[in-house]
Every structure is written in structure tokens, then in C-alpha cells.
Amino acid sequence: xNFPRLASLLRNLLHKQGExxxxxxxxxxxxxxxxxxxxxxxxxxxxxRRQARLELGGVEQVKEQVREIRAGHLLETLFQDVRYxxxxxxxxxxxxxxAVLTLALGIGANTAVFSVVNTVLLRPLPYPDSDRLVQxxxxxxxxxxxxxxxxxxRFEDWRxxxxxxxxxxxxxxxxxxxxxxxxxxxxLGVITSSQLLELLRVRPILGRGFLPExxxxxxxxxxxxxxxxxxxxxGSDPAVIGRTVxxxxxxxxxxxxxxADFRFPPDIRAxxxxxxxxxxxxxxxxxxxVSNNYYTFARLKPGVTLGQAQAEMDAISHGLAEKYDADRGxxxxxxxxxxxxxxxxxxALLILLGAISLVLLIACANVANLxxxxxxxxxxxxxxxxxLGAGHGRLIRQFMTESMLLxxxxxxxxxxxxxxxxxxxxxxxxxxxxxxxxxxDPRVLIFSAALTLAAxxxxxxAPALQGLGSDSQGxxxxxxxxxxxxxxxxxxxxxxxxxxxxLALMLLAGAGLLVRSFxxxxxxxxxxxxxxxxxxxxxxxxxxxxxxxxxxQFFYEVMERIASxxxxxxxxxxxxxxxxxxxxxxxxxxGHPVVRDEEKIETERPKITPDYFRAMGIxxxxxxxxxxxxxxxxxxxxxxxxxxxRQYWPREDAMGKRVELEDGSAPVWRQIVGIVGDxxxxxxxxxxxxxxxxxxxxxxxxxxALIVRTRTQPAxxxxxxxxxxxxxxxxxxxxxxxxxxxxxxxxVAGRRFQMALLAVFAALALxxxxxxxxxxxSYTVNQRTHEIGxxxxxxxxxxxxxxxxxxxxxxxxxxxxxVGTVGALLLTRFLxxxxxxxxxxxxxxxxxxxxxxxxxxxxxxxxxxxxxxxVDPMVALRYE
Amino acid sequence: xxxxxxxxxxxxxxxxxxxxxxPGDLHGLGVSRRIEQITxxxxxxxxxxLFPALHRMEEQGWLVASWGxxxxxxxxxxxxxxxxxxxxxxxxxSRGGRIVLAITRTLEAS
Numbered sequence: 001x002n003f004p005r006l007a008s009l010l011r012n013l014l015h016k017q018g019e020x021x022x023x024x025x026x027x028x029x030x031x032x033x034x035x036x037x038x039x040x041x042x043x044x045x046x047x048x049r050r051q052a053r054l055e056l057g058g059v060e061q062v063k064e065q066v067r068e069i070r071a072g073h074l075l076e077t078l079f080q081d082v083r084y085x086x087x088x089x090x091x092x093x094x095x096x097x098x099a100v101l102t103l104a105l106g107i108g109a110n111t112a113v114f115s116v117v118n119t120v121l122l123r124p125l126p127y128p129d130s131d132r133l134v135q136x137x138x139x140x141x142x143x144x145x146x147x148x149x150x151x152x153x154r155f156e157d158w159r160x161x162x163x164x165x166x167x168x169x170x171x172x173x174x175x176x177x178x179x180x181x182x183x184x185x186x187x188l189g190v191i192t193s194s195q196l197l198e199l200l201r202v203r204p205i206l207g208r209g210f211l212p213e214x215x216x217x218x219x220x221x222x223x224x225x226x227x228x229x230x231x232x233x234x235g236s237d238p239a240v241i242g243r244t245v246x247x248x249x250x251x252x253x254x255x256x257x258x259x260a261d262f263r264f265p266p267d268i269r270a271x272x273x274x275x276x277x278x279x280x281x282x283x284x285x286x287x288x289x290v291s292n293n294y295y296t297f298a299r300l301k302p303g304v305t306l307g308q309a310q311a312e313m314d315a316i317s318h319g320l321a322e323k324y325d326a327d328r329g330x331x332x333x334x335x336x337x338x339x340x341x342x343x344x345x346x347x348a349l350l351i352l353l354g355a356i357s358l359v360l361l362i363a364c365a366n367v368a369n370l371x372x373x374x375x376x377x378x379x380x381x382x383x384x385x386x387x388l389g390a391g392h393g394r395l396i397r398q399f400m401t402e403s404m405l406l407x408x409x410x411x412x413x414x415x416x417x418x419x420x421x422x423x424x425x426x427x428x429x430x431x432x433x434x435x436x437x438x439x440x441d442p443r444v445l446i447f448s449a450a451l452t453l454a455a456x457x458x459x460x461x462a463p464a465l466q467g468l469g470s471d472s473q474g475x476x477x478x479x480x481x482x483x484x485x486x487x488x489x490x491x492x493x494x495x496x497x498x499x500x501x502x503l504a505l506m507l508l509a510g511a512g513l514l515v516r517s518f519x520x521x522x523x524x525x526x527x528x529x530x531x532x533x534x535x536x537x538x539x540x541x542x543x544x545x546x547x548x549x550x551x552x553q554f555f556y557e558v559m560e561r562i563a564s565x566x567x568x569x570x571x572x573x574x575x576x577x578x579x580x581x582x583x584x585x586x587x588x589x590x591g592h593p594v595v596r597d598e599e600k601i602e603t604e605r606p607k608i609t610p611d612y613f614r615a616m617g618i619x620x621x622x623x624x625x626x627x628x629x630x631x632x633x634x635x636x637x638x639x640x641x642x643x644x645x646r647q648y649w650p651r652e653d654a655m656g657k658r659v660e661l662e663d664g665s666a667p668v669w670r671q672i673v674g675i676v677g678d679x680x681x682x683x684x685x686x687x688x689x690x691x692x693x694x695x696x697x698x699x700x701x702x703x704x705a706l707i708v709r710t711r712t713q714p715a716x717x718x719x720x721x722x723x724x725x726x727x728x729x730x731x732x733x734x735x736x737x738x739x740x741x742x743x744x745x746x747x748v749a750g751r752r753f754q755m756a757l758l759a760v761f762a763a764l765a766l767x768x769x770x771x772x773x774x775x776x777x778s779y780t781v782n783q784r785t786h787e788i789g790x791x792x793x794x795x796x797x798x799x800x801x802x803x804x805x806x807x808x809x810x811x812x813x814x815x816x817x818x819v820g821t822v823g824a825l826l827l828t829r830f831l832x833x834x835x836x837x838x839x840x841x842x843x844x845x846x847x848x849x850x851x852x853x854x855x856x857x858x859x860x861x862x863x864x865x866x867x868x869x870x871v872d873p874m875v876a877l878r879y880e
Numbered sequence: 881x882x883x884x885x886x887x888x889x890x891x892x893x894x895x896x897x898x899x900x901x902x903p904g905d906l907h908g909l910g911v912s913r914r915i916e917q918i919t920x921x922x923x924x925x926x927x928x929x930l931f932p933a934l935h936r937m938e939e940q941g942w943l944v945a946s947w948g949x950x951x952x953x954x955x956x957x958x959x960x961x962x963x964x965x966x967x968x969x970x971x972x973x974s975r976g977g978r979i980v981l982a983i984t985r986t987l988e989a990s
Contacts, residue, residue, distance in 0.1 A: 008939035023935075026908065026957045030927060033909045036952055055926070062927050071939050657919040 107147025501816020787874025809861025
């Protein structure tokens with residue numbers, strides 16, 4: 001734009017009135033000149049004026065044409081349209097509030113769900129250059145298992161042999177007991193090889209990270225503190241570096257403090273807090289190739305692709321498999337860490353996002369319908385504007401401005417709603433990795449802005465096109481012709497309502513399937529009785545309890561003390577208990593030599609105290625349970641569950657047969673003395689695995705879950721149980737104290753949350769669709785008052801009128817149900833991974849949600865129909 | 881032939897207005913009549929096309945407008961070419977000449 005044009009822009013905008021006056025004068029002067037000309041040509045004054053007007057073609061039209069070419073015209077009309085739109089909105093507050101609230105709900109809910117998706121699935125991990133970070137899993141191609149952890153010695157081979165990674169680190173979470181002047185404390189620590197911080201590109205805020213040799217034997221007595229632990233236990237003292245702390249009876253030197261926002265692992269459950277990072281101490285869990293309990297991470301060298309890394313790692317594990325027995329049959333899989341973190345919740349989150357976008361579509365349809373109804377009322381206004389020289393483009397622009405203004409109001413209100421809703425979401429949601437990092441960052445704002453514009457376009461198009469369809473002459477003359485309303489317009493409104501019904505049905509079907517699945521899940525018998533059970537963990541430090549006998553002795557005494565507490569019915573302990581911990585490994589069956597590679601028997605091998613089955617409520621089916629008399633000097637015994645009996649002795653009686661737990665020590669053949677029921681170790685949905693139980697006194701362990709069955713509220717006994725343990729050894733803290741019911745509930749928390757959320761979305765959809773059909777029927781009844789009056793005057797009864805209106809509503813509902821059912825049949829298969837005990841096309845669910853929808857639609861059309869029957873024919877006919 | 885922007889290139893209308901104003905200042909009707917006169921009645925410029933064009937050219941700095949008095953003592957808005965407008969006229973004239981030459985050749989060729 002050149003300078004004169006810019007100057008005119010300013011003049012047009014700032015001195016608008018002056019410009020307008022001049023324009024008016026100019027055009028009128030022109031008219032006058034024409035008149036003069038005509039008079040000179042010999043016309044009489046009247047004819048001269050008429051001819052002048054004809055030639056001019058209308059003062060207002062000419063002025064409008066001049067305005068359209070002026071600089072800043074677009075800007076000016078935009079202001080004008082916005083002002084006009086705002087005025088229209090203020091004039092009909094009921095319409096405006098309904099539309100804005102509907103949109104706010106839709107946009108707000110979408111924004112909230114997207115904020116979570118953004119954080120959990122899209123936002124890079126909180127480390128620099130995180131796109132090069134990968135995770136390495138051991139795989140077992142024979143069993144098609146992948147996602148196995150790996151053993152430390154194998155990790156060391158990987159690290160030594162590879163050329164594709166800049167750094168590699170392997171870690172495991174571990175509970176550590178920190179002893180202090182006042183009280184012992186159990187912390188969650190992460191045991192890690194030395195390169196972790198270099199790999200993550202994170203530096204301590206105080207002190208230093210690990211040196212390369214510090215994961216080697218002899219150098220591992222160093223520890224990094226979390227910012228929280230440093231504040232809590234060391235009073236933020238900068239002189240903490242170099243101090244000694246006692247962890248599990250060993251002295252460690254503090255070498256550094258991590259930044260407050262440092263999180264590792266990044267996907268740890270939101271409720272957990274890691275307080276220390278330390279190198280692995282040499283012990284069997286670190287040094288044996290069969291102890292697969294480390295997670296491995298690596299950073300790709302710049303320019304190396306996942307595929308190249310995978311190829312090299314394949315070659316390396318091939319070499320290892322030839323060298324070591326334990327590596328035979330194992331592979332390795334390199335996966336992007338970013339993708340891995342959200343992989344479990346990805347399907348659920350995407351389904352929620354899809355569902356909520358359907359709700360927004362329904363909201364748009366509703367608003368479009370409202371606008372169409374209002375557009376019909378405004379037909380005369382549009383015609384008038386057209387007659388005064390407004391072109392099509394100008395009218396479309398005005399309608400779109402009105403729609404956009406509505407959308408923007410809805411969007412802003414939606415953002416506020418999302419901000420509040422997000423807090424609620426985070427509070428109610430189960431542990432989703434990284435959920436507590438959720439914020440409404442710029443990406444979320446861009447998303448909701450785009451959503452707002454898209455919504456405005458979607459619901460604005462129909463009314464804008466409708467505005468044009470009408471020809472001005474007809475509309476102006478039509479005045480108040482109420483007998484018929486434009487057929488196209490009516491069709492558009494019906495289509496919108498049918499679409500709403502169909503979308504609502506799809507959501508209802510999805511929610512219905514999840515609800516039914518959840519009911520099925522709740523009915524699953526876990527194989528134990530979770531009611532009135534308190535659980536807690538105790539871990540004995542190997543340095544204080546080096547001898548297995550002393551470990552067993554400790555737990556024996558703890559059992560005795562807890563059993564004598566008032567309110568305790570019985571107490572047991574196990575190192576592997578359902579939904580709490582597990583210890584799987586191979587077992588050998590006497591007389592059944594197994595080929596290791598193909599049939600490595602993965603069995604649950606709990607070591608338990610005698611009362612464990614009673615405390616857990618696991619039924620003894622045959623034989624006997626253990627007693628304290630099953631000790632190191634008596635016959636080695638074992639108890640198995642039904643799954644083990646079925647799998648290992650399919651055609652024989654398992655009682656009296658012998659098994660051996662391959663747990664690294666000298667082989668001990670145990671005689672089976674009992675068979676118990678199966679339990680669901682991995683949550684309610686997975687059938688029980690084979691289990692071989694051994695008595696604690698014959699196979700002592702330093703780490704056990706206490707299972708306390710109480711007569712009253714289990715949580716009330718927490719303090720008493722803690723004291724009983726500390727009475728045996730004052731340095732032993734309890735950790736992860738929970739009721740068994742909580743544990744079971746937590747295992748289905750994700751499912752419950754997802755079901756509840758989808759149910760809420762579906763209810764929202766149903767409500768919006770009901771409002772939609774109600775609004776349309778009310779409008780139709782209003783429009784047809786005249787017609788209904790005539791019908792009644794001609795003898796139609798109240799029922800006939802009722803029938804007439806309700807039938808219209810039912811036709812729309814049924815059409816919606818038909819379309820929606822097709823949609824549901826296509827869409828519910830995305831839910832298949834989340835269903836339990838119901839098929840994706842479960843007819844019962846579809847039938848019941850269809851009935852519900854039709855019922856609601858019937859009610860929503862019945863109310864306006866009732867109003868129609870009260871039409872007084874005389875009044876209706878006189879109305880015009 | 882009726883003259884409006886849909887069936888006449890905008891440049892042509894601009895050139896005719898500039899040409900009409902070259903000898904001296906005119907008001908809107910004067911411009912319109914002058915164009916009729918130059919083209920021997922072939923082009924009749926209606927106010928609906930004339931005024932938007934005049935105002936656009938004014939905003940572009942080719943014309944300046946001022947209020948004056950007409951022959952029969954009516955107040956009217958007079959337009960006058962600026963130096964930018966004159967340069968524009970020269971450019972348009974040579975371009976127009978080339979176009980006319982091209983069209984003439986095309987017609988003669990067939």
C-alpha cells in the first residue's frame with residue numbers, strides 16, 4: 001500500500017462522518033446536475049427528476065459501491081459487523097446464553113482432554129534432545145513376549161559392544177531404608193549405572209554426577225539426593241556434599257543434589273516420589289544373567305536411526321546367545337522412549353478425545369439449528385438489507401461475523417471451563433504417567449483457538465447459506481405467511497437433528513459397552529477375599545540380616561506379635577502376593593524334563609508363612625497348609641494351585657509329587673502337600689498363573705508383604721502393626737501401607753475412570769440432543785400454529801395434533817438411531833481392547849441405548865406437542 | 881455499450897477518466913459526458929461505476945478533489961489530475977496504444 005492510500009485509510013477510519021457527508025453531497029449534487037441537464041433538454045421538472053433517478057440507479061446503492069472500494073473498507077465493515085452482531089446478541093439474551101454455554105461446554109471439555117493428551121502423548125520428555133532417547137527391552141521370540149527387563153551383566157555387554165549409542169544406562173527402582181538420628185524412613189530410590197545423567201543431559205545443582213567407574217565394584221558408595229530429600233532431611237544445607245548417610249546399614253557419601261524439577265523415571269506414577277539415585281551394589285540380583293530386573297535406556301548418536309540401532313543390537317544379542325546359556329532365545333527391541341511412556345494410556349486417551357469431539361459436533365449442530373431458527377425470523381431483515389444494496393459477499397460476511405463472535409465467546413468461556421475442569425480431571429484421574437505435568441501450554445491454546453474457529457465455521461455455514469437462498473422480493477412480500485415455511489430450510493433443520501441423534505447414539509453405545517464391561521469386571525472373583533485386609537511391606541537390609549535364618553526369625557516374631565494384637569483375626573506374609581508383588585521364575589517338575597528354550601516354565605513362587613492362605617482368604621482345596629513345623633530340618637514341602645496342577649500334572653494326581661524351585665541355591669526337591677485355589681495376580685482381568693508355594697522357614701527371604709486380616713476397619717490398625725514391627729527391630733520401617741480393597745480398586749481405577757468419563761460425555765451428548773430436538777419441535781409448533789388451528793377447526797382432535805407433532809419427532813429420532821447404529825457398529829471396534837465380557841457389537845447394549853435415546857426424544861417432543869394441543873383454533877385463525 | 885467494471889477492464893475505465901480530466905478539471909457528470917463525447921457515445925459511464933473509480937483513483941493519489949461551482953451555479957465536486965496522475969496517464973496511454981495495435985493486428989490477420 002502506497003502512502004496516499006495509507007493516508008486515505010486513516011482518513012476513512014478517523015473522519016468517517018465527514019467523508020460520509022461529502023459522499024452524500026457529491027452524489028446528490030450529481031443527481032441535481034442530471035435534473036438540470038434534463039430540464040435544459042426540455043423535460044418538465046417531474047419527468048426530469050424521474051429520468052435523473054433512473055440514470056443514477058439509487059443514491060444509497062451508489063454510495064454503498066463507493067464505500068466498498070474505499071481503503072479500510074474490510075476493516076470498517078468488520079467493526080460494523082461485530083458491533084451489529086454484538087447488538088443482536090444482546091437483544092436476544094436467551095438465545096445467546098444457550099448458544100455460548102453449549103459451545104463453552106464443547107470447547108472446554110475438548111480443551112481439557114487435549115491438555116492431557118498433549119502432556120502425556122505429545123510433549124517431549126523433560127530432557128534436552130529427548131527425541132534421540134530410546135528404551136531397550138529384552139524379548140523372547142519363542143514366546144512372543146517382549147517388554148521384558150534385562151539383566152545387569154547383559155547390559156554391560158550391550159554397552160561395551162555397541163557403536164550406535166552415545167550413552168547407555170540401566171536402572172531399577174528400589175526401596176531403600178535411610179537411617180537417621182530420629183527415625184528410620186523408607187524411600188524410593190533408583191539404582192542406576194553411572195552414565196544416567198550424561199544420557200539425560202541433566203546436571204546436579206550441587207556437587208557432581210556419577211563418575212564412570214562408580215558403577216564398578218569398590219566404588220559404589222556414593223549417592224545423589226533429590227531436591228525434596230535434601231530440603232526435608234538435610235535442611236537445604238549446601239555443606240551436605242561429602243557427608244555420609246546410612247542407607248540399609250551401608251555408609252554412602254553424598255556427591256550431589258538434583259534440581260527440584262528433575263524427574264526420573266519420567267513416567268513414574270504421579271503418587272510416587274524418587275528421593276535418591278545410587279549405583280548398584282554387587283549382589284546376585286546384579287551379577288547373575290538370569291536376574292532380569294533392570295530397565296535400559298540409551299541415547300542414539302546423532303544421525304543414527306532406530307532401524308540402524310535395532311540392526312546392530314540384533315547382531316550383538318545374536319553373539320551373546322551363542323556365548324551364554326541364559327541369553328539363548330533372547331532378542332532385544334529398541335523403541336522410542338517418548339512413545340513408550342504414553343503407550344499404555346494412548347488408546348484410552350485417544351478414544352476419550354474422539355468421544356469428546358463428537359460432543360462438540362453435537363454442540364455445533366445445536367447452535368446451527370438455533371441460528372437457522374433465528375435466521376427464519378430475520379428473513380425480512382436480510383431482504384431489506386439486500387434491497388438497500390448489500391451484496392451476497394457482504395451478507396455472508398455479516399452472518400459469518402455473527403457466528404464467529406458466538407464461537408469466540410464460547411471459546412473464551414470454554415477456556416475458563418477447561419482450566420477448572422482440568423484440575424478436577426487430574427484430581428479424579430488414576431495414575432497416568434506425567435499427568436501431574438499437565439498444563440495449558442501454548443499448544444493447547446492454539447488447539448482451542450483452532451477448535452473455536454472450526455466450530456464457528458461449521459455452525460456458521462448453514463445459516464449463512466440460508467440467508468442467501470431467500471430472494472428479497474419474495475421475502476418482503478411474504479410478510480407473515482405462516483402456512484408453510486421454506487422446504488429447504490426445514491430439511492436442513494431436520495438433518496441437523498438427525499445428525500445429533502446419531503452422534504449421541506454412538507457415544508451412548510460406547511459408554512454402554514464400557515459400563516457393562518465394568519460391571520463384568522467387578523463380578524470377577526479374584527480368588528482371594530480383599531475385605532478387611534491390611535497390607536504393608538517390610539524389607540530387611542542384607543547387611544544387618546545377612547543370614548537367611550535371622551530373616552526368617554524376624555518375620556516369625558513379627559507374625560507372633562501382630563497375631564496377638566486386638567482386632568486382628570489372623571496374619572500372614574508372602575514375598576509374592578496378588579496385585580502387590582511377584583516373583584516368577586522357572587521350576588522343575590520331577591519326571592518332566594523340560595526343553596529350556598521352548599518351555600521355560602514361568603511360575604509364581606511365593607514364600608509364605610503358615611497363616612497366609614487364611615489371612616488372604618485363599619481356599620485350601622486338598623491336603624494341608626504349612627505350619628511352623630515345616631522348617632529347615634523337616635521334609636521339604638510345597639503347595640501348588642489348581643493352575644499348576646492342571647498344567648504340570650494334566651493326567652495325574654499332583655499330591656505327593658515333587659517339584660524344585662530353581663532359585664539359584666542347591667536343588668531341593670519339595671513334596672506337594674496341598675492344593676489351593678487360583679488367584680488373579682496381575683489384576684482382575686488376567687487368569688491365574690501356576691503357583692508353587694514354599695514355607696518361609698525352608699526358604700527364607702528378606703522382603704515380605706504382611707497380610708493382616710482384621711475384625712474391623714483395617715486401616716485403623718496401621719499404627720499398631722507398625723509398632724509391632726518396630727518392637728522386633730526399631731530400625732525397620734513399614735512402607736506402602738494399603739488396604740487390600742484399595743489395591744483391588746486401584747487395579748481397575750483406570751477402567752473405572754474411563755468408563756465414568758465416557759458416561760459423562762454420553763450424558764452430555766444425550767442432553768444436547770434432547771435440547772436440539774426439543775428446540776426444533778417447539779419452533780415447528782410455533783410456525784404451524786395457524787395450520788394446527790385450521791386442522792382443529794376442521795375437526796382434528798387433541799390426540800391427532802399430539803400424534804402429528806410427536807410423530808415428526810419420532811421420525812427424526814428413529815432416523816438418528818438408524819444412522820447412529822451404523823456409525824456405532826463401525827466405531828465400537830476401536831473400543832475392543834477395553835471391553836471385558838461383552839462383544840463390540842453387543843446387541844443388548846445397542847438395543848438399550850437406542851431405547852433410551854428414543855424415549856428421551858419422545859419426551860422432548862411430547863412437551864411442545866402438548867402445547868400444540870392447547871391451541872385455540874379461533875385465536876390461531878384470527879392471529880393474522 | 882454500457883460500461884461497468886464487470887465487462888470492461890478496470891484499466892480501460894481508469895485510462896478514459898484520466899484522459900477526460902487531462903484538458904482540465906471536471907465534476908463527476910462532466911467526466912461522464914466527456915467520455916461519451918470522446919468515444920462518440922460508445923461508452924456511457926453510469927454513476928455506480930464512475931464514483932467508485934473516481935474515489936479509488938483519488939485514494940491512489942492520481943486525482944485531487946475540491947468543491948467548486950458548476951456553470952449553472954450548482955455546488956459540485958471537481959476532480960483534477962495530480963502529477964502522479966499525469967505520469968499514470970502517460971503510462972496508460974502507451975500501454976493502451978500497444979494493446980490497440982495488438983488487437984488491430986489480430987483482427988487484420990484473420
